[in-house]
Amino acid sequence: MKKINAYTFAIILSTLIQINGVAQDNRPAKVNQKSPKKNFADSLYYGGNLGLQFFGNSGSLVDLSPNIGYKFNKFLSVGVQGIFTNITQRYSGFTYRYMFYGAGTFVRVKPLPYLFLQAEYDVLSVPDAFSAVASKRTIADINLAGLGLRNQMGENSCYYFLVMYEFVPTPNSPYTYGPFGSPLVYRAGFNINF
Secondary structure, three states, rough: OOOHHHHHHHHHHHHHHHHHHHHOOOOOOOOOOHHHHHOHHHEEEEEEEEEEEEHHHHHEEEEEEEEEEEEEOOOOOEEEEEEEEEEEEEEOOOOEEEEEEEEEEEEEEEOOEEEEEEEEEEEEEEEEOOOOOOEEEEEEEEEEEEEEEEEOOOOOOOEEEEEEEEOOOOOOOOOOOOOOOOOOOEEEEEEOOO
């Protein structure tokens, strides 16, 4: 009887081991699921700054600055922008026009969905304030950094307000030494996919 019990025990143990082995083989294999690669176009955002201001009968300001950026991830992006600003002021029957234009690069860090930090470097063509010839122009290097607030308008679009400070202004700076007379730069605009 002991031989039958030992024999039965061996068969039951062998059957359980085989069932366990078969059950493990029937498990779905783990597949390394890679996140789908983003298309280059999906990482781009575009838009720009829009400014239009009237000073009663004494003048106006028009600012058009289109930009395009590339998002490395949801926190960090870089981009380029064009800058065109025209200021018209009237004093005692004279009209004074101050126009500057150029291009720049920027870096944005977005720590929160509604907040971003921006640093930018611009190269602008500005009227030469030190020239006796009124039509002579010169180059101004602009270094700005500041804080922006953004708000979603739709699924992929937002508008933003940005306040930046000009660090180390050059003598021909349109902000610190030009018609604005302040190192603070205020901007408003929109972006799609930012």
